[in-house]
Amino acid sequence: MKLIIRLGLASAMLAVAPAWLVVAHAQETTAVRGMAATCANCHGTDGRSAGSVPGLAGTDKGYFVQQMQDFKAGKRSATIMHQLAKGFSDAQIEQLAVYFAAQKK
Numbered sequence: 001m002k003l004i005i006r007l008g009l010a011s012a013m014l015a016v017a018p019a020w021l022v023v024a025h026a027q028e029t030t031a032v033r034g035m036a037a038t039c040a041n042c043h044g045t046d047g048r049s050a051g052s053v054p055g056l057a058g059t060d061k062g063y064f065v066q067q068m069q070d071f072k073a074g075k076r077s078a079t080i081m082h083q084l085a086k087g088f089s090d091a092q093i094e095q096l097a098v099y100f101a102a103q104k105k
């Protein structure tokens with residue numbers, strides 16, 4: 001009897017797990033979109049720049065992360081990005097890099 005209850009519980013938990021994963025993923029995606037939206041004023045919607053600021057869409061992930069880290073550390077001189085980059089954690093920079101690399105130029 002106990003075994004049957006345990007099995008029932010285990011399968012109920014398995015059925016619930018994917019739903020949680022989907023919710024967590026959706027929240028993460030929304031958070032990254034929100035962060036990326038703050039870049040749009042200068043870098044264009046989804047990083048497709050229409051002006052003189054360099055576009056971010058389709059930027060190589062490794063290059064993106066390196067530039068952000070260099071801005072943060074003051075290794076790359078900048079007019080504005082050195083200040084902005086300081087507001088993001090390494091994990092957030094990583095997420096932004098993945099997001100922009102996936103955008104079409």
Ligand code: HEC
Nearest residue numbers: 035038039041042053054064067068078079080081082096
């Ligand atoms: C106020 C305008 C502005 C905003 C907002 C802004 N940027 Fe920038 N970004 C610039 C400018 C200007 C440059 C060129 C370097 C400089 O002068 O700071 C640049 C350069 C960059 C570069 C280097 C591009 C290359 O090709 O070398 C990256 C990466 C970058 N920005 C990422 C971001 C991200 C991510 C955000 C949003 C979190 C963001 N920027 C928001 C103005 C902006």
